[in-house]
Amino acid sequence: xxxxxxxxxxxxxxxxxxxxxxxxxxxxxxxxxxxxxxxxxxxxxxxxxxxxxxxxxxxxxxxxxxxxxxxxxxxxxxxxxxxxxxxxxxxxxxxxxxxxxxxxxxxxxxxxxxxxxxxxxxxxxxxxxxxxxxxxxxxxxxxxxxxxxxxxxxxxxxxxxxxxxxx
Numbered sequence: 001x002x003x004x005x006x007x008x009x010x011x012x013x014x015x016x017x018x019x020x021x022x023x024x025x026x027x028x029x030x031x032x033x034x035x036x037x038x039x040x041x042x043x044x045x046x047x048x049x050x051x052x053x054x055x056x057x058x059x060x061x062x063x064x065x066x067x068x069x070x071x072x073x074x075x076x077x078x079x080x081x082x083x084x085x086x087x088x089x090x091x092x093x094x095x096x097x098x099x100x101x102x103x104x105x106x107x108x109x110x111x112x113x114x115x116x117x118x119x120x121x122x123x124x125x126x127x128x129x130x131x132x133x134x135x136x137x138x139x140x141x142x143x144x145x146x147x148x149x150x151x152x153x154x155x156x157x158x159x160x161x162x163x164x165x166x167x
Contacts (some may be wrong), residue, residue: 007065007126008033009034010035010038011036011037012035012037012074012075012098013039013040013072013073013075013113014030014035014036014039014074014075014076014077015038015040015041015042015059015067015070015075015076015077015097015098016038016040016041016042016052016076016077016079017041017042017043017064017067017076017077017078017079017080017088017092018042018043018078018080018081019041019043019045019079019100020043020079021050022079022102023043023077023080023102024040024048025079025101026077026079026102026129030077038056039056039059039070039072039073040043040057040058040059040061040067040070040072041059041061041067041124042060042061042062042063042064042067042154043060044063046062049061049062049075064078064084064091064092065103068091068092068094068095068097074097074098075097075099076098076099076100077099077101077102077108077129078099078102079102080102082106082107083107085101085104085105085107085111085115086092086106086107086114086115088112089101089118089126090114090115091120093119093121093122093124093126094118094122095162096122096123096124097101097124098124098125099115099119099124099125099126099127100126100127100128100129100131101110101127101128101129102128103124103128103129105128141153
């Protein structure tokens with residue numbers, strides 16, 4: 001089966017639920033994809049919502065429940081606190097939204113099962129994000145691979161936050 005080119009891909013309208021550290025880490029990765037348009041966000045704090053609205057000219061909501069009702073959203077990145085993941089994911093799935101869920105998926109295997117079952121019933125897709133995909137070091141390594149400077153990689157190991165984000 002061949003890969004589909006991004007040029008032929010339809011635009012997926014993405015929203016972000018939770019504009020804290022995890023939600024904001026998703027934004028650069030989303031902006032790299034020409035087939036994605038960030039159309040909305042939800043957060044309980046009005047300050048990041050105001051900045052988001054100004055930066056993206058997008059819809060903003062004070063609750064995930066209201067965000068899920070938007071007709072301008074195809075998929076939602078759930079980046080709220082872990083204890084809310086199940087509730088927010090089930091809300092999104094009830095509204096037939098695809099879900100990209102920040103790790104950890106849930107607190108218990110039973111919560112994971114509930115989300116998977118709801119995803120199957122809604123006939124939408126759900127994926128658990130792994131935020132190291134947005135790591136600047138991995139972007140650097142990928143660029144060197146594309147340039148042919150690095151040969152085939154068999155294994156890559158790293159430790160977190162040893163880049164420009166280090167505190």
